[in-house]
Amino acid sequence: MNAPLLNTPVLEPSIFELSHVGAQGVSLPAVGVEENPLESLIPPDFLREAAPRLPEISQMDAVRHFLRLSQLNHCIDKEFYPLGSCTMKYNPKVCDYYGMLDGLTRLHPMTPAHLSQGALKIIYTLQQYLADITGFDAVSLQQAAGAQGELVGIMMIKAHFAHMGDTQRTEVIVPDSAHGTNPASAAMCGYKIVEIKSGANGLVDLARLKAALSHKTAAVMLTNPSTVGLFEKDILEITRLVHEVGAFMYYDGANLNAVMGQAKPAQMGFDVMHINTHKTFATPHGGGGPGCGPVAVTKTLAPYLPAPIADFDGQQYFLNEDRPLSVGKVKAFYGNFEMMARALTYIQAYGAEGLSQVSQDAVLNANYLKACLQEDYQVAFDQVCKHEFILTNAKQKVHDSHLNTMAIVKRLMDYGYHPPTVYFPLIVHEAMMFEPTETESKATLDHFVAAMKAIAEECRTQPELVLNAPHTTPVSKVDEVAAARNPNLNYFGQSAS
């Protein structure tokens, strides 16, 4: 298998450069109004002195321009996207269809309950399903993303201790394998972060956990399966130890796709969790924006959930605002409703058996991919994994010490694939984390394996090819730190005519 080597990157011209004086996208009928009525309505001081510089372009050229731009980006609808921890699985189009029904998208959020029973039923039913899937007693769907769910979870823990008059708990424990949002959320709530080093097997080290736990501990935040793709085999002992000192167990539900239908976080001993609906239940991520990060809790924490919660009084669905201990409102209205309609569609389309099959297939695909790649790449934790696994560059760097993880994954782009997650979790040196998800077929995985093997061969025989990759993308190797620190998001070029 050979990746094309074009080496002729072409930068897409901006729409201003495509502009031609006089070109038009649409022809509007003459309105028959001589004077611009706005001019008589808007005070002169507010009127523009010159017309804005807008591109002039035909409809077809505009459509082609934006289609070309959209194709420069990678997406799961285009090709395999094995981004570990991010669960980039295919979202069935039926979820978009129902999420975008006119009756839902055009419903004003302030529509009174008696006129929005259908929408309220959607919210209430999703709360019930998520409670069932996770084993918890109550759910809030208001949060806009997983990270906001984390923040709310820790806010609730803090509110509970404040309500109980327990002021001594100032610390939250997180393993060093945790996603960065875990310590960030706890720190935003004013907690001191106590980091515990993971064991050599990537899992929680019980001795270190015991040493860190004290009457000062408010919570321990864990991801299970962990960010190295392994199930915490001592989870029951961990949750027992944490509860013994009166602290709460927080479950980062980012990896729910691996255990859904097999095990319930509440039964593992967790007290509160967030769900990333974009990872498990077919909603867009939303870039921290219009997403959905439900929070599920036990009875003890339920009074602190954000208000309102969708409720049912036996006859009517309604938004229950009567929650005196609530941490309050965390998102306008009731969060991003269309995400809820999508997630509910996904759950109902699959049903209980289907959801259980999803997690089994996600784990099967990850183990198949790992088995296919372990001859050519070093596996970080050599055991049966859950939904994701980590490889490193150990076998490649012997050919050329510059062959780091970044170089290897950039070469994957020439083969048409999105690279895996790199350099996360931090506890694995030169980590490449692959999460194939359940939606990929064996044929897709086999093609991907062929590409990875071809790259391993290139590392052996022509490392410079890998070191200078990508070769076929519009922009070759970029300075990612500069791009993140000094993003240039404005167009300053000249129009073509």
Ligand SMILES: Cc1ncc(COP(=O)(O)O)c(C=O)c1O
């Ligand atoms: C393990 C883990 N926790 C938390 C988050 C944060 O979720 P979100 O991106 O929805 O805010 C992520 C996101 O990728 C994650 O992978």
